[in-house]
Amino acid sequence: MIIITGLEGIPPVGPGDDLGCLIVEAAGRGEVGLREGDVIVVTSKVVSKAEGRLLSLKEVVPSGFAEEIARATGKDPRHVEAILRESARIVRMRGNVLITETRHGFVCANSGIDRSNIDGGRIALLPVDPDESAKGIRDRIMDLAGVDVAVIVTDTWGRAWRLGQVDFAIGVAGMYPFKDYRGEVDPYGYELSVTEIAVADELAAAAELAKGKLSGVPVVVIRGYEYVRGDGCAGQLVRPIEKDLFR
């Protein structure tokens, strides 16, 4: 049995805030608590805020290339400039859609830049190193509460071929992001065609169900899922470009 609970009581987060501490405090006040083996799923938006990854569009001077892309896509040139600064390549461009590969290797719309839920006309950039962010939160929870948990930082993206968006794992700490079936055979002696399940992405998606976008619950606790402990990271989820038929 797996239990997914939104963690109530995280206050509005700002630059410099100690997310690990806020999580431990909120868990201490509520009924959910924190237990060994829990998976703590944290929206990247609050990680970006805590890490000061906010940018005022007023301060952004668009390059000529950004102006060009802005004309083609109908976007704000300063927004495009910010997207390009965060990206390693443009993967697709059509209409008002701009799909980029971020410096982390993630493929998503607008380099994952989001302007909702931030005051003062600012935009939120993805954390510089979300795996490191996840590790920082995990270590802090370990220090403050003495509890060994896994931490997943998530973002909400569209997908190829499918409509609608789902949450993905962009930072992982304390667990291996896959469940590995390689080499295992079914009862009839056939090797399983499924080889590795991206459980970190499934946990991210599951957590979204308990979160919602407007409800102000940026942290979710997943209890009862037996993950493989270890030094995994979300970087392992990025398909190397030479194995990618869609980049």
Next chain:
Amino acid sequence: MIIITGLEGIPPVGPGDDLGCLIVEAAGRGEVGLREGDVIVVTSKVVSKAEGRLLSLKEVVPSGFAEEIARATGKDPRHVEAILRESARIVRMRGNVLITETRHGFVCANSGIDRSNIDGGRIALLPVDPDESAKGIRDRIMDLAGVDVAVIVTDTWGRAWRLGQVDFAIGVAGMYPFKDYRGEVDPYGYELSVTEIAVADELAAAAELAKGKLSGVPVVVIRGYEYVRGDGCAGQLVRPIEKDLFR
């Protein structure tokens, strides 16, 4: 709070079996039971078995084109023939990878054909109409147990850009597959950049966590998620080709 539980006690499924009845019986024997508003997530493999969507490779005569693709990919020509018969187009081909669009519009490896967990050298084709399969199971549960549930039929696929596979919704009944945020604004007046969350896919992914590939638990009950009731279907999750930059 969302609770995800594997439904124990589903016997091995074969052609003609009444899945809705097997689910009601297994739920009746166990502690989980079935409640109004539950989401019942069913692996497509058992749906295919119940619907007799099994094919013996011995009976398949490959076309010249299938022989050609088999040479290029190193696959069994009869396997390729079966894949092509289930597909509407080849989306990508490289090395031993063959990604097709199925007749349903799903983009996945090998038209979703799987040879594991089936006896006698047979392969399982995806259900002809997984939305109809989901509706059949839902209606049967309603008839036998008088309980109004949503049903999701799932399959396990790889993704563009990301390593590892996750479960996706290929059949949906009794719920709308999205949570719709279109037009909603955040506390600062910005329109949410997230518009529609593909919750049916998130429920499919969440259920996989309680399932496992070898454990013989093809049905999972998700309790406590408030979905939007209605006549939704997984066909709504298929991105129309004119809005798809990766097909």
